[in-house]
Amino acid sequence: MKTYGALEAGGTKMVLAALDETGRFLARKSLPTRTPEETMPEMIAFFREQDVSALGIGSFGPLQLNPAAPDYGAITATPKLAWRNYPLLRRFEEALGVPVGIDTDVNAAAMAEAALGAARGLDNCLYVTVGTGVGGGLVIAGKPVHGLIHPEIGHIPVRPEPGDPMPEGVCPSHGSCLEGMASGPSIGRRWGCPAQELPPDHPAWALEAAYLAQLCATALLAFSPEKIILGGGVMQQTALFPLIRAKTAALLNGYLVHPAIQSGMEDLIVPPALSPDSGILGSWLIAKESA
Numbered sequence: 001m002k003t004y005g006a007l008e009a010g011g012t013k014m015v016l017a018a019l020d021e022t023g024r025f026l027a028r029k030s031l032p033t034r035t036p037e038e039t040m041p042e043m044i045a046f047f048r049e050q051d052v053s054a055l056g057i058g059s060f061g062p063l064q065l066n067p068a069a070p071d072y073g074a075i076t077a078t079p080k081l082a083w084r085n086y087p088l089l090r091r092f093e094e095a096l097g098v099p100v101g102i103d104t105d106v107n108a109a110a111m112a113e114a115a116l117g118a119a120r121g122l123d124n125c126l127y128v129t130v131g132t133g134v135g136g137g138l139v140i141a142g143k144p145v146h147g148l149i150h151p152e153i154g155h156i157p158v159r160p161e162p163g164d165p166m167p168e169g170v171c172p173s174h175g176s177c178l179e180g181m182a183s184g185p186s187i188g189r190r191w192g193c194p195a196q197e198l199p200p201d202h203p204a205w206a207l208e209a210a211y212l213a214q215l216c217a218t219a220l221l222a223f224s225p226e227k228i229i230l231g232g233g234v235m236q237q238t239a240l241f242p243l244i245r246a247k248t249a250a251l252l253n254g255y256l257v258h259p260a261i262q263s264g265m266e267d268l269i270v271p272p273a274l275s276p277d278s279g280i281l282g283s284w285l286i287a288k289e290s291a
Ligand code: ADP
Pocket: 010, 012, 129, 130, 131, 132, 133, 183, 184, 185, 188, 194, 195, 196, 197, 232, 233, 234, 235, 236, 237
């Protein structure tokens, strides 16, 4: 049986795995993301040892995903300077001599949730991680959306909520975009306390739900996904889900008519089913596709 390599390349850690054709994990390893010079040799050694016949990568971005571009598969304008313009896909191709496929970390997670998880059997879903940053992967008609570059739904403009004590936001590029208002670090900055230490009755959560509801309403209006899957560290606050659904309904105000919306969105806005493996399983799917 063939062995597939899967890499979930994150800004703080790299998750590596070898899986068989059925998606069974044969080996896995996690290492901190340092510079390419420090991190790449260790990753290459792992995939060589596992004798993978193809590699799939779900990576932090932004990425060059146009197959016709000379820098296809490179990490482009990342604020992580050591990785800026790093030809991630080409380096692995050269080192391993096997087919390598790549997509954004969040498109990978969205594909895995669509194939095997919360959106199984559906053709259209949005996967959003709310963590250190906010990122979204979009599967439409069974395919991850790339388009001009790839969606960056974490950075959509949002309306400041009335009474928000930090309306200026924290995104280095946009200030008060969704990530600037709703990422884990933005919550920490606004309330002067790490998000995970805020009590359940803190006003932070109603405000967080309001911003994520703006995202959900925008997504339902723009893409009509059949599932919106919200994951990442901040969504470990599962009490956010009912708040987000109610505020999304209030924003839509009855405009979108569908039982999945009118019945309260309990099956429409949901947590991931594969967490914490959505990303790495998506990379495995990419490996299988590129083989
Ligand atoms: P990353 O986005 O770096 O991959 P995470 O998805 O774990 O990692 O997100 C980390 C962020 O999530 C941090 O800003 C942290 O404050 C926040 N976070 C982690 N756990 C919780 C929790 N239980 N409740 C609320 N926020 C959390």
